[in-house]
Amino acid sequence: MAQINTADKEISVKIVYYGPALSGKTTNLLYVHQRITSKDKTDLISIATEGDRTLYFDFLPLVTDIIPGFKTCFQLYTVPGQVHYNATRKLVLQGVDGIVFVADSQWPRQNDNVESLFNLKENLSEYGLTIRDIPYVLEYNKRDLPDAAMIEYMEYLINREEVKVPVFPAVAITGEGVFDVLNAISRMVIAKILKEINVEQK
Ligand SMILES: Nc1nc2c(ncn2[C@@H]2O[C@H](COP(=O)(O)OP(=O)(O)OP(=O)(O)O)[C@@H](O)[C@H]2O)c(=O)[nH]1
Numbered sequence: 001m002a003q004i005n006t007a008d009k010e011i012s013v014k015i016v017y018y019g020p021a022l023s024g025k026t027t028n029l030l031y032v033h034q035r036i037t038s039k040d041k042t043d044l045i046s047i048a049t050e051g052d053r054t055l056y057f058d059f060l061p062l063v064t065d066i067i068p069g070f071k072t073c074f075q076l077y078t079v080p081g082q083v084h085y086n087a088t089r090k091l092v093l094q095g096v097d098g099i100v101f102v103a104d105s106q107w108p109r110q111n112d113n114v115e116s117l118f119n120l121k122e123n124l125s126e127y128g129l130t131i132r133d134i135p136y137v138l139e140y141n142k143r144d145l146p147d148a149a150m151i152e153y154m155e156y157l158i159n160r161e162e163v164k165v166p167v168f169p170a171v172a173i174t175g176e177g178v179f180d181v182l183n184a185i186s187r188m189v190i191a192k193i194l195k196e197i198n199v200e201q202k
């Protein structure tokens with residue numbers, strides 16, 4: 001749930017990058033961090049890593065003026081994808097406003113994508129939420145690899161809600177698609193917040 005402080009004119013939004021191990025969640029945040037040039041640039045905080053593997057989470061705050069009159073801070077988080085870190089994934093999801101599901105396009109990883117999506121739904125249900133309650137986009141990452149599955153097949157496996165969610169092919173190591181994803185989820189989250197603010201003000 002976004003924190004809206006109308007007195008101080010500050011809004012804080014939590015976006016979580018979810019998905020199976022090694023799908024490229026941390027790489028998304030690394031690329032975003034590299035590209036930020038604003039005076040508000042902060043460090044990318046990675047809590048406990050082992051080589052490439054996130055053991056706790058990554059955190060990147062982005063301060064924007066996207067909503068006129070408000071200082072809006074997007075807090076970007078990644079979860080650890082490895083199966084046995086579920087307690088941490090659940091914790092990171094607490095208070096989530098928007099989800100980017102980063103799927104791995106490689107053929108042998110399709111089962112892991114499906115399992116991770118199932119795990120996401122299960123963890124959300126513990127907070128009384130479903131995937132339909134929260135702005136949500138799909139990133140099909142690692143499109144550069146020769147064994148990437150067809151988009152249509154990934155759609156069949158992963159994008160199964162009645163109302164299809166926005167999908168973005170990506171190559172996070174080169175940044176392809178990374179900002180398309182971030183822009184899309186930000187727009188969806190902001191639209192929801194503006195609706196809430198308007199309702200509050202009526
Ligand atoms: N070829 C290719 N490699 C990628 C891409 N995105 C990420 N990688 C590589 O995949 C590996 C895993 O990336 P991470 O970003 O650490 O994956 P993660 O999803 O954070 O993994 P966990 O922290 O274990 O959940 C790294 O070696 C990345 O360089 C991509 O688009 N293409």
Ligand SMILES: [Mg+2]
Binds near residue numbers: 025027053080081
């Ligand atoms: Mg990671």
